Amino acid sequence: KAPVTLNAVAYVDGKDVWAVGKDGFVARSTDGVSWTQAAKLVDVELNDIYFRDGKHGWAVGAAGTMLATSDGGKTWTSFTLEVTGVADSAKPEAPRRLDLYGIAFADGRNGWVVGDEGTVFRTEDGGKSWTEQRTGSKAQLFNVGCSDKHLVFAVGTVGTLLRSANGGRTWDRQPVGVGTDLNDIQFHEKDRAVISGDGGTLLTTMDRGATWTRVEVATKARLLGISFASKKVGWVVGYGGAILGTVDGGQTWKSDADGLSDNLFAVSAHKSERAFLVGAKGLVLRREGKK
Numbered sequence: 206k207a208p209v210t211l212n213a214v215a216y217v218d219g220k221d222v223w224a225v226g227k228d229g230f231v232a233r234s235t236d237g238v239s240w241t242q243a244a245k246l247v248d249v250e251l252n253d254i255y256f257r258d259g260k261h262g263w264a265v266g267a268a269g270t271m272l273a274t275s276d277g278g279k280t281w282t283s284f285t286l287e288v289t290g291v292a293d294s295a296k297p298e299a300p301r302r303l304d305l306y307g308i309a310f311a312d313g314r315n316g317w318v319v320g321d322e323g324t325v326f327r328t329e330d331g332g333k334s335w336t337e338q339r340t341g342s343k344a345q346l347f348n349v350g351c352s353d354k355h356l357v358f359a360v361g362t363v364g365t366l367l368r369s370a371n372g373g374r375t376w377d378r379q380p381v382g383v384g385t386d387l388n389d390i391q392f393h394e395k396d397r398a399v400i401s402g403d404g405g406t407l408l409t410t411m412d413r414g415a416t417w418t419r420v421e422v423a424t425k426a427r428l429l430g431i432s433f434a435s436k437k438v439g440w441v442v443g444y445g446g447a448i449l450g451t452v453d454g455g456q457t458w459k460s461d462a463d464g465l466s467d468n469l470f471a472v473s474a475h476k477s478e479r480a481f482l483v484g485a486k487g488l489v490l491r492r493e494g495k496k
Contacts, residue, residue, distance in 0.1 A: 207232060207240050211483035213264075213430070216473035217256040222481050223278060224489070225251035225264045233278055237481050237491040246272060246283040253348070255308045257316075263332060265318055269302035273332060286318065286326050286335055307348035307359075307389075315354040317373055319346035325359060327373040340367055340376040350390035350398060352413050360387035360400055368414060381408060381417045386427075389441075393433035399455045401428035401441050409455045422449060422458045430471035434478045434494070442469035442482050465490075 211226040222234045229247040231254075232240040251266035264272040269285045287300035303321040310316035310332075318326040318335065323342030326335040340346075344365040351357045359367040359376070364383040367376045381387075385403040392398040400408040400417065405425040408417040426447040433439035441449045441458070446465025449458040467488050474480035479494030 207483075207487035207489060209487055210485050211470065211487060211489070212251065213253045213471045214473045214481050214483045215254045215256045215262065216475050216479070216481050217262070217277075218259045219475040219477055219479065220259070221278070222473070223254050223256065223262065224481075224483050225254045225266070226483075226487075227251075229266075231264060231272065231278075231281065234489075237489045243278060243281055246281060252304070252306045253308050255310065255316075257310045257313065257331075261332070263308055263316075265305035265308050265320075267304045269305060269320075271305065271318070271335075286337075288322070288324055288337060306346065309349045309351055311351040311354040311357075315351075315372060317349045317351070317357060317359075319349045319359045319361075321345050323361075323367075325349070325367075325373055325376070329372075338373045338376070342367060342376070342378065347387070348389045350392050352392050352395050352398070356413060358390050358398070358414055360390050360402075362386050364402075366400070366417075379414070379417075383408065383419070388427070388429045389431045391431040391433060391439075393439060393454065394436050397436075397454060399431055399439070399441070401431050401443070403427045407441065407449075407455075407458060420455070420458060423460060424449070429469070430473075430482075432472045432474040432480065434474040434476055434480065438474075438478055440472050440474060440480060440482075440492075442472045442484070444468045448472075448482065 209227040231243040249267035254264040256262035290298040305320035323340040325338040344361040346359045346361040357369045366379045387402040407420040426443040428443040448462040450461040469484035472482045477494035480492040482490040
């Protein structure tokens, strides 16, 4: 266990495991058992962590907070992303620090952060600078996923799925026939992705997000974090200890949990199929992979 509730986890290159959570908690582990906490820079809740490679990582959280490292987590710096409304109006508003929930990169230069009130920020220089994007949405956006540097999706409240075909410069809402909150999106191939949501919602696409199909699963739990170890093998976790696994690229899912009841918020898997799952009350689960 970790000392606080953990909201997100990143299993970096099959070596270091990084987790973030309440009260500005950022920590590294190699086994999920013992954790070394990074120097505390902020007191706010951190909601997501993403490592582009073994050296470059980011965490995002409440009140526009972003942390960044370029040395594999030895040192972190903090800064704030502020919403001015300039992306949606010619008349800027007073800068606001809205909560940020998700971050993803397509490559070494192009990445996105999403948050409250339809907020999207984009970087085109590897995270050195971030620009507010126009979305036209006021939904809470919980996560972001990309097929490449052009095709990007953001998911959020009340079935919100936003799509951009130009790297986030413009966005359109894509109807998916679901009214529940959508919580995470992960591309595991260029053409294929999975979306998780409340009420046991899982949506899949095989055509780069042009169409989405609901997959029937044996749970009505709130499903949250998704991670794939390969094109075929992946997991989604959620409330009430929900763990669903797939071995066919998301077409079918089976329960991979046994007697768990604590809420799980995130999962990160390596190509070895070793995975780490994190959740409420500092819960950490480790799945051993292939030998």
